[in-house]
């Protein structure tokens with residue numbers, strides 16, 4: 001069989017398994033309401049938790065930056081230098097978190113693969129939560145360190161793996177999401193922090209979904225629990241509504257990463273307009289306590305109302321509300337039915353989640369109105385009446 005037909009075959013395998021993904025076409029900006037094929041629907045699946053993606057202050061900051069700094073960054077910063085906009089964004093991120101230093105990356109994916117590959121290598125060990133984000137998993141693989149995967153949020157299992165394997169490794173690093181984005185549950189950071197100290201390992205906490213939303217002034221879960229992570233990863237494309245990411249750490253770690261993370265060294269720096277938009281977003285996010293409270297109240301309302309309708313909604317107290325369905329085709333069918341009723345909720349299937357746990361993942365936004373939440377609940381209620 002030729003190469004082209006092998007790929008065609010692989011593609012039909014995906015389709016048969018209910019795993020083929022086809023992005024919908026969206027016109028206009030991302031917001032609580034979006035336009036799909038000329039029709040306004042309510043969006044309940046974005047990570048634009050605070051509604052900043054289309055905020056006028058961010059648009060203005062980007063436009064002003066295009067006039068002063070142009071569009072492209074021209075090369076890696078190690079070649080054409082750190083532009084003022086990059087410097088200002090790094091200072092703003094460091095200030096937001098109260099961190100000594102920050103390195104800016106083009107995406108969270110690039111931040112994770114680059115950071116893990118830089119910090120640990122052959123002869124080292126990584127201890128990684130079983131449900132960590134794909135970019136952390138890929139970073140673990142790329143690092144060529146020995147990877148020990150502990151059961152999801154299982155501190156006893158982590159403890160036993162550390163006992164077994166820590167001493168043989170030169171450097172060791174515990175790696176976890178702070179808020180697991182497909183389940184909406186938190187990592188047991190205080191206990192993990194204690195284990196990191198007692199086994200003398202580094203700790204990397206990926207706060208992609210928690211920054212801007214949880215913790216004091218949106219500073220995330222390590223700030224909430226006073227856990228001193230060696231590296232905090234934050235993304236700018238989720239609650240902050242822009243694109244890009246950063247790692248916050250000591251000056252030495254940041255400097256090392258800027259020298260050794262291949263996704264930093266060998267990749268064009270983020271466009272200055274995005275760096276300027278990020279500065280504007282961080283300023284707004286810091287003062288967004290009301291929006292955070294609204295967002296979490298919406299999530300809690302969705303959780304309890306959908307449970308009352310008989311849906312399988314796991315316990316949680318974050319902005320992410322998973323509705324477990326199980327089977328892939330059924331999940332996508334329900335997603336399509338909700339869209340017919342004007343509610344856009346994406347189905348999440350393997351390999352993003354474990355086999356047999358396909359789900360609808362609802363995420364409200366602080367900029368939804370109360371009647372939007374009621375419409376979403378109404379659409380789920382009509383699924384119960386007409387399954």
Ligand SMILES: *Cc1c(COP(=O)(O)O)cnc(C)c1O
Nearest residue numbers: 107108109133181206208235237
């Ligand atoms: C989304 C996400 C990333 C990747 O960030 P991007 O900026 O979208 O590439 C990394 N880690 C976690 C936990 C995420 O949820």
